[in-house]
């Protein structure tokens with residue numbers, strides 16, 4: 861699922877969806893501030909990373925989510941969705957996690973530069 865975040869902003873946070881829009885476990889890609897962000901829902905929590913593998917730009921939002929790990933669909937690198945830490949080759953660099961806030965039924969993201 862890809863979508864565009866609506867214009868609702870709260871002190872640097874951008875509303876991307878409702879809690880119920882992403883199944884648990886599940887993920888969805890949104891455009892926030894001209895970047896594609898993948899928002900994960902796992903074990904009742906939300907997490908957000910760039911939708912761009914650090915190995916060669918693979919679309920992480922199209923990868924398999926296994927527990928708290930996302931597998932890059934291009935060459936199989938794995939990342940911890942909670943921290944962005946890289947867990948296996950061929951990627952060697954992690955991704956900075958974006959900040960998530962759940963406010964009522966809204967899921968908001970603040971981009972980490």
Ligand code: FES
Nearest residue numbers: 913916918932935
């Ligand atoms: S682009 Fe992700 S593992 Fe190569």
